[in-house]
Amino acid sequence: MTKHIFVTGGVVSSLGKGITAASLGRLLKARGYKVMMQKADPYLNVDPGTMSPFQHGEVFVTEDGYESDLDLGHYERFIDENLTRNSNFTTGAIYQSLIARERQGDFLGGTVQVIPHVTNAIKERFRRIEEQTGADVVITELGGTIGDIEGQAFVEAIRQFRKEKGYEDCCIIHVSLVPYIAAAHEVKTKPTQHSVRELRSMGIQPDFIVCRSDHEVDADIRAKIASFCDVECDCVFENSDCPSIYDVPAHLAEQGFDRKVCERLSLDPRTGDMSRWYDFTSAMHAANARADVTRIRVVGKYTQLPDAYLSVIEALHHSGVAFGRHMDIELVDGEELSEDNVEEVLGDADGILVPGGFGLRGIEGKVCAARRARTLKVPYLGICLGLQVAVCEFARDVCDMPGASSTEFVPDCAYPVIDLMPDQADVTDKGGTMRLGAYPCKVVTGTLAEEAYAEPLVYERHRHRYEVNNAFRDRLTAAGLKISGLSPDERLVEMVELPEDVHPWFVASQAHPEFKSRPDRPAPLFREFVRAAIARHEGCDRHEVTALA
Incomplete structure (x- = not known):
């Protein structure tokens, strides 16, 4: 019998529900359970694929080609499982499927309503991932904040699902803000009390409360929350800020969080093995303690919001830890980069990375970054658009093709070295219509790519229209x-x-290898790029830079 865990959030958004859920997933997997994770987003977009990264951060792409919320990236990195399109759904997707069925006459002339039709469709999504994966435990995070009008149908669906499934097979974890008021020199419980009251007014009593704060939430405060929110004292957990998100599983485990969840769901607690995870976090802290840093500059266009490049940044950190080095990662706005200031901005870079993106803004700055990397022999990694700008720069400066560009940016350019893929020519809809998901790639022998992958055929995830x-x-x-x-x-x-x-390390990929990077298994291209950057910084051959045991 699959157990279901629902994670809700209170007071404000961006609390870290996803990290809490992913940390619990890691802890339960370490106890030998098959864990699957899911994100339910209440917004009306069918998926995040058409959103600007400024809205919700990066668009994460699954193996089967679904454009999903960035929390799925956290889930994959923590539980080390490839998720699918069944791991993310939105209000828009639910309504789209219901309206299509209504147009086909599936409801036999009946009135289609939020209850029962929308809630039934949501519950079907809970069941689908259970049935298709055979997981022992499914953890579902509800996006947004309790009290949001758009989330009400999801909360009602969770209430119904727990009643139908059985109390012993479902539990509710509520993650809530416990703010510190500097003038009073204390943390305040009232926002959490109100948040839980809101949740209870909708028919759901949480089993556990996780207190998010930038200050410690001591036992007395937790006991007060337990009393006012009608939960047991040992079911209120403190999750104050940790040095890294990768420290959260250990912080929760020290309080017995996963053990109490097992107890609540009548799961055999088993003996957990978190040794690999703790080996990684120990190496991470040792690397970050180094005064000497390797400088990586990421030249993009959404630099005001680091979450826009979340998987890229995490893949770089994973690679740095693999070599025991501290990565200093700085986002550079391509729109503000030019030949006039490139020395000032990128002069200290040990490695230059140009990530994926869309649209004309900042393109010439990215071309400038690729030129600097090529001519001054700075290690370079291009991802998706980063490959395309590297090809444009090479065509202009080496192949005597002035103005070489992509037809995405200059439709009538003289040298369209990057052009629309033929199977995209008649595509008009924007959502979910790109080349998406994992595709095979034959790796050419005798190349840096072959050295990185050590395999003749590899699969990486894609998200592009041009080639x-x-x-x-x-x-x-x-x-x-x-x-x-x-x-x-x-x-x-x-x-x-x-x-x-010609160059110590200059590689670009049309795919997005960052999506498959794991804390203890960095993406091969990222790993070798970081190795080359470390070698440049330390003035040695890159083969002398060896990974930790």
Whole structure:
């Protein structure tokens, strides 16, 4: 019998519900249970794919090509499982499916209503992931904040589901803000009391309360919350800010959080093995304690919100820890970068990374960054758009194609070295219509890509509409650009690089390898890029930079 855990949030958004849920998932998996995770988002978008990263951070892409909320990235990194499109759904997706069924006459002339039709559709999503994965435990995070009008149908669906499934097979965890009031020199419980009261007014009594705060929430405060919110004292947990999100599982485990959840769900607590996770966090703290830092500059366009490049940043940190080095990662606005200030902005960079993105804004700054990396032999990693700007720069400066560009930015350019994929030519809808998800790539022998992957065929996740224009492939390779990865039919350029005798490490991928990076298993291209950056910083050959045991 699959057990279900629902995680709700109170007082404000961005509390860390996702990290709390993911940490519990990791702890339960360490006890030998098969854990699956799910995010229910109450907004009306069908998925986050058409949203600006300024709205909700990066769009995370699953193996099966679903554009999802960034919390799925946290889930994957913590529980080390590849999730699917069944792990994220929205109000928009629920309404879209119901309206399609209504148009087909599936409701036999009946009135379609929030209750029971919307709530039944939500509950079906809870059951679907259980049935398709056979998980022992499914953890579902409800996006937004209790009290939001758009989340009411989800809360009602959770209430109904727990009643139907059985109290012993479902539990509710409420993550709530316990703010510190500096003038009073104390944390305040009233916001949490009101939040739980709101939740109870909708028919749900939480089993556990997790107190989020930037100050310690001591036993007396937790006892007060327990009393006012009608939960047991040992079911209120403190989750004050940790040095890293990867420290949260240990912080909760020290309080017996996962043990109490097992007890509540009548799960055998078993003996947990978190040794690999704790080995990583120990190495992470040792690396971060180093005064010496390796400087990585990420040249993008959504630099005001670091969450827009969350998986990229995490993959860089994973790679730094693998070598026991401290990564100093700085986001650089491509729109403000030019030949006039590139030395000032990127002069101290040990490695330059250009991530994915869409639209014209900041493109010339990214081309400028690729030029600096190529000409001054700074290690370079291009991701998706980062490959495309590297190809444009190479075409302009090495292949004598002035103004070479992508038809995404300059439709009538003289040298469209990047062009729309043929199967995208007639696509008009924006949502879910790109080349999405994991695709195979043949890795060319004798390349840096082969050295990184050590496999002839690899699968990485994609999210793009444009590709290297095959009409210019021969001209680019004749000038020295090496194609190091191709689709199995050799139609699509997947990876390019510069030869080692020309540049110490310059590689770009049309895919997004950051999505598959794990704390103890960094994405291969990120790992080797960071190795090369460390070597540049320390003035040695990159092969002398060895990973920790």
